[in-house]
Amino acid sequence: MRLGFLVDLSRCMGCMACAVACKAENNVPLHSWRLRVKYIDQGEFPDVKRHFVPLRCNHCENAPCERICPVSALHYLPNGIVNVDHDRCIGCASCMMACPYNAIYLDPITNSADKCTYCAHRIEVGLMPACVVACPTHANIFGDLDDPESEISKYLKSHRDVMVRKPELNTHPKHFYVRGSTVALDPLASERPEGFTLFTEVKFLDHIGGH
Amino acid sequence: MRTSRRNFLKGLAATVGGAAFAKGIIEKSQASSHIEEKTEITFTPSHLDYYPPFEKWDHWQEPDGDYWKKHGGALREGVKIINYMLVPTVCNNCEAACGLTAWVDRDNLVVKKYMGNPFHSGSRGRNCAKGYATQSQMYDPDRIPFPLKRAPGSKRGEGKWVRTTWDEALETIAKKMREALEKGDEFHRKMIMYHVGRPNESGGFTARVVWTWGGDHHNSHTNICSSGGRLGSIAWTSDDRTSPDFANSRLIFLSSSHAADAGHYFQQHAGYIADARAKGAKLVVMDPRLSNSAGLADLWIPVWPGTEGAIFLALSNRLLQEDKYNRKFVERWFNWKTFIKDKDYLNYLKKEGRIQRIPEGETFDDFIDVLKQIYAPYTFEWAAEETKVPLDRIEKLYELVLWAGDRITSYFWRAQAAGNRGGWMNAGRTGLFFLALTGSIGGIGAVGWHHWHVLGVGGKGYAATIGKKPKPVDDWNELLWPPEWPLSTYELSFILPHLLSDDQWREKWAKRGLKIPGKLKVWISKIYNPVWINPDGFRWIQVLRDENKMELTVNLSPTWSETNWFVDYILPVGLAGERHDNQSAETKPERWTAFRQPVLRVALQKMGWKPKVPWRATLEAHIKAGLGEVWEENEFWINLAWAIDPDGKLGIRKYWESKRNPGKPVTIEEWYNAAFSTLPNLRKICEKLEISPYEYMRDRGAWTEETNVYNVMEREVPYDPEKNAIKVKGKWIPLSECEIDEDTGAVYLKHHDADKLHSERHTIAVKKDGKFLVGFHTPTGVLEYYSKTFVEWNWPEYAIPIYPKDEEDRKKLIHITTHVHHSYMDEENAFALNPIYRLPYNIHTRSVNSKWLMEISQNHNPVWIYEGDAKRLGIRRGDPIKVWVVDSLTGIKTGYFVGMAMPTQATRPGVLACSHHHGRWRLVNSVEIEGFDQEIGVLTYGSALADIQNQGSKWAVRWKSGVVKGRHIEKDHSEDWLKWPYPEMNEDIKEVWWNGATGVWQNAVFPANPDPLSGMHCWHKKVLVERGGPDDKIGDVFVDTEATFKVYQAWRDILTRPAPGPNCLRRPKWFKRPWYPHTDKAYRMPCPDKQQEHSAEH
Amino acid sequence: MIGAEVTFDVPIPKVIWGWLVSTNMWAKSIATGSFFLGLYFINKYPEQDRFFRKWLPILGLIFIGITLLVTILDLHHMFRFWKIFVHPHFTSAVTLGAWVVSGFVIILLIAFWSWLTGKRKLFDKVMIPGFILAFFATIYTAGIMGQATAREVWVFPAEMISMLLSALLAGSAAYLVIDAIFNHPLKEEIRKELSYILFGSAGLMAAMFIGELVFAKMHSEFAHKVIQILAFGEVAIFFWIGMFLAFIVPMIFVGIYTQKKDYKYALYGSLSALVGLWFIKHAWLIAPQSLPLS
Ligand SMILES: Nc1nc2c(c(=O)[nH]1)N[C@H]1C(S)=C(S)[C@@H](COP(=O)(O)OP(=O)(O)OC[C@H]3O[C@@H](n4cnc5c(=O)[nH]c(N)nc54)[C@H](O)[C@@H]3O)O[C@H]1N2
Ligand SMILES: Nc1nc2c(c(=O)[nH]1)N[C@H]1C(S)=C(S)[C@@H](COP(=O)(O)OP(=O)(O)OC[C@H]3O[C@@H](n4cnc5c(=O)[nH]c(N)nc54)[C@H](O)[C@@H]3O)O[C@H]1N2
Ligand code: SF4
Ligand code: SF4
């Protein structure tokens, strides 16, 4: 079993249900996100588009974070999930330096590394991840990549425009996007000016973890 | 790999829950909920479900996500299992009424999370961010833990509070109400008012409560929300809104933001729209601002606000001229015969220059000929000029229209309808004309109607009481329905303080025989924050503070708000998972209904707990679970009825007296069982399952009574030739009591001179081809292209869908010309301000109590300004800009606000945008209550601390600071039973990182601008923009309430055409009074000239 | 203007590894550099080996001590550092580094013991394993950098060479400073040789950095952006101070020293190199962290 994720970006509407569902499910503290949804505005009036893109851990098959973790706090589960153990973590932040997708953060309460676990604890009892359940537009598709009958496998088979983030890094993400665009998936294809925007304050955190 | 999930769960058999159940008590016990053996857990389940199987809802075991991450999950330290009970309820964060399930931890009675409800066919187990945020609202550390009362001797707004009890509050309120009711006259009854914001209930439970008090007491907030959206629709069908079948349509042509931002039934509709698009449908969004919906649409129509009618009529014109309209549908369902036969009216149109010739004949083709004449001037070129939309986009749109055929959907609610004077015409009236011409009405992939699909039964539990149904009410409260707005769709709620403080106005009407009180004895509001979300908030504050105008004021609110700061009683009722309501919404061509419940109460009861006083069970349960002295409205009202009328003398008590237990208040179980029993299909299934309808709804939370509800107007009405009667709403009505309109087949009750006066008609069916059909409940029984009612009420120019063609026309048709029309933008720095748009993850003033939603949105509402405009004015990103509000009718400046400028490509040139979701404020960080040993925080992580200055009519606001950061939450009060402020749930509140002082309270500067016909507050404003000076800070507001008052008076006096209408009517009889029925007498007012038989002057 | 702009995003972490890590790398360069050069000079000039047998362990222990201290200080769970020995994960350069450095510390302790007790043989026996450990102690950071796949300019072989060069730079500079402090106990020849090493490593490192500046844009867009930040962006000040102090000043001063035989200049050049090294390490560490990764 290889659990994988797929987001159909033509369905995503940027509502953040997934992001909040994730906070609730996993007790993700303020200041931290296992899953975030980015908006990107592109073009000039009246030819303007807004892109929405949910970003979470890719559960890479060749995961730099797992490789660099000195104590295996990040580790693979038999179903392919890259799991995390706060007790084990020594807080060296190497994984944050290694993950090319900014998927890991230091939990300010436990001071340990944390990230999306594909809701491994719910998988255990046969339930979909919280963000998948929430999504109003069914943009999130989750399942077993090894099972040709799973929705995700079928989706992958029937779409030609499957993308992953930074494929050149050879991390082999198990998180796919369809009907995406470079603008949505490549962080350098848009500007991320710091400061207030139409919706929020875009900034870098002034501290990580609990100190 | 085979799943061992089932075994694993069996092995764990809920020792804790089970034992507790047996003993009938709940005790905290955590030790036993660990599994040591990780081997029993499967990493590779055979399949993944969205929700646990229903049989397991009472005992569902799931690993704790938090424990998992901390200890590495099953590979490491085992897992901690939570013993859940899933209790269904309904989201309260918008009107979509999506299903929720509360995941109650049986061991310590907290709701660990809310998810969706798979039994809910509208929401399909899905939710938006706000649904999930319910949990954070529930355990908001700034919640109010017990009833509060203004400290004796202190003034309103001084911020001195004492703790009180529910009993004391009930007694005080009841006594005051009794005083008024015992007088037994209308004048005194008018002094009692219930005032609700978004009610979030269906089928009228609270309406029945108010109805049983006996007068015209029910005020709502609808005229700031959607009256403009409703009037156009009412004029066409008598139903106040469409119910589109988005999922099956080909062209979704929105003049709203349903696809991705908001919309009346937000996430459900968004989901259906996404489904349709996946099947190839196209999405077009008409919006001056790039909403998220517009941002993802196939085509964005960046229209100038309030000019949408031009597009609808241009499309209609093209369809007509090219003979591409749906002839079959139009011929069958338009009231064209009424129109073509009304020579008076045709002559009037000719006189007005709308048509050149009146056809001799009265055929359908003659009708089309007239339409072609009327709409000929509305060309695409003209529309492009008028709306400022590039011509090629209109052409593109037309292509899509032709491609989509009769599967076009839209929803008219706010947008132009709420923003602009005449919005009702620019939305539903012209928009539905266009839709109806394509035949996109009623069928698959088209628009149906609200009443076809909605299924509310909340008020129908009276079989459980002794009193049954009260009689129609005789009163007419002018504080709700002032005579100036006879066609208004709902109560003129937002001008309540204006009415109360306007002695001249009262005197004027007193001379004509209307007795209008100058004060209220009791004002009870619920889910309503008028100070902040209405225009002219300082006028509200003025009147709320005036004890001579409002003697006793009560706010039913679980949380702090700008309004409840100024009232006498704040009564903490429950949130979405803490109260009972029945709610339904017409979100698709189905009839579903859902049950909101106090989930902790339900969980407790299922575990064997019993309340001491069954009609106060919710309050007891919340105390038991440690939530706080939090009650619910339903039981509060029932108890209040008993407090008002303890001995039954006032005739109120009986309506709330249990049939099963005479002499005792009806219980929630009894009431809702009776209410849900009115659904035949539900009853059937319950008989099969051998449970009661109440139990069904308690356990599953939602029920779908009927699917595939299309073309209801074509359904036959039962006819019995023997009785010569038709069956309407379960009653046989003899045709001898009816008249039939020979032109359209409308069957209406004989009534005054209903054959002549459309305003007097009550249509119950329509006769077509010898059959009785449901039809539409308009005076003509069909779709009213031509509404004679408008002619009878002296608005002949608006009896058909119309739009001002040019400058001259705009002067004549000023009532439907947007007050922010581009021709009013004379100054270089003049803009139209669009203050109405929603953020998908926020809900008015309810997000402030969710840390998650505030973290996303941060009380930040910058002013969007087109980059080109900003450059021209030298404005850069983040600059404070001073936005002066100017009334385009009078030229009066009412004040200014200072917002943060946000230059962008995402709003059209000349039009600013600023959301009303932010700019929330508080006056103190916390309040101290004597005898309670911890301060109660006030909106600490979602608002700015404001300094408000007042001199005479001049008011100024300045932010002193933003949110409270780094706050530690400890439970150091001595009341052991109370979990508040829920420290376990709020460990992270010290991580608040946002500033929260970049928003602005724009509504305060807006004068009340009631639309002369619909009564809708016209939200958009003409503004003048300046760069902020050194003294201007973001968040500043300055208002002169004398100026705002003058503007309001001008709109009232210059633009309205007051009642009475024909036959001294206060309002057309078929324009229903919402909430509960009124007698014929109530509908009529003293006439200046009693014998005047009204005939419209053409 | 790219024509696309982020309009909603949550705050994301920026500097994950800060000055503690720069200090780590800096101190470790001194510790390992002085070890390499110590070995070299002990073997090449056995007649002068007292100096190196003394200062090699002292410099080594002090600076590896600093390295370890800042490493542990930088952990968000300081008191869990021992887990690295109990739950080691050997694919991780961090783990390898911890083990290697631990071994290196033992060698240094032996060296120290050998100097203290005068049992030279003791140290001689562990020279080869010591060299290997020092080598790996030098380059494991490059390994970590290489494994920090998120930060594209840190690529393994180049980073490794750069680490070795900084060790040589720091080691030579450190010995020159000690030499100056203790009034030039070293032979002129050795000092000269140290100066050449300093000069050479500075020159090579400078060339590498300049190469990076010029060639980064041909690697990837990300690398190019990082270099822009490095050379012209928020850390440019650190970078150019570093370039100047670590490479240019030492090269000039050492040049002057070899010409004029004025020892002062060797001292100044060395001090400048040591200070500059910290700056350039810091700039190099921070620059790639300033870009959003997603
Ligand atoms: N997320 C979320 N959903 C909600 C709510 C919420 O607060 N948050 N509130 C609920 C409530 S009470 C309501 S009434 C509904 C309302 O939901 P909608 O009917 O969608 O109304 P709005 O959000 O007011 O406006 C919709 C769009 O109209 C645009 N608009 C503004 N003025 C004009 C105009 O003059 N012409 C045109 N063509 N467009 C214009 C705005 O920019 C906005 O994008 O949403 C409900 N759903
Ligand atoms: N500028 C601008 N202003 C607007 C709008 C706009 O688009 N632009 N939109 C308008 C529209 S459409 C609407 S519908 C109104 C909405 O405005 P309101 O009808 O006032 O509704 P809310 O702000 O959602 O909630 C009001 C209060 O209810 C209380 N409350 C919250 N949750 C609960 C609960 O579960 N139970 C009870 N009993 N009380 C609760 C809180 O005190 C909260 O402040 O705003 C209007 N104001
Ligand atoms: S819940 Fe679905 S639609 Fe909403 S932001 Fe997440 S992925 Fe997109
Ligand atoms: S996305 Fe990042 S955190 Fe997730 S597996 Fe890949 S490298 Fe690790």
Ligand code: SF4
């Ligand atoms: S921070 Fe924790 S999880 Fe990340 S690499 Fe270090 S020990 Fe591993």
Ligand code: SF4
């Ligand atoms: S799978 Fe679970 S942990 Fe991952 S983003 Fe979704 S909800 Fe969060």
Ligand code: SF4
């Ligand atoms: S759409 Fe409305 S009712 Fe549905 S989950 Fe969101 S806020 Fe709740």
Ligand SMILES: [Mo]
């Ligand atoms: Mo609304």
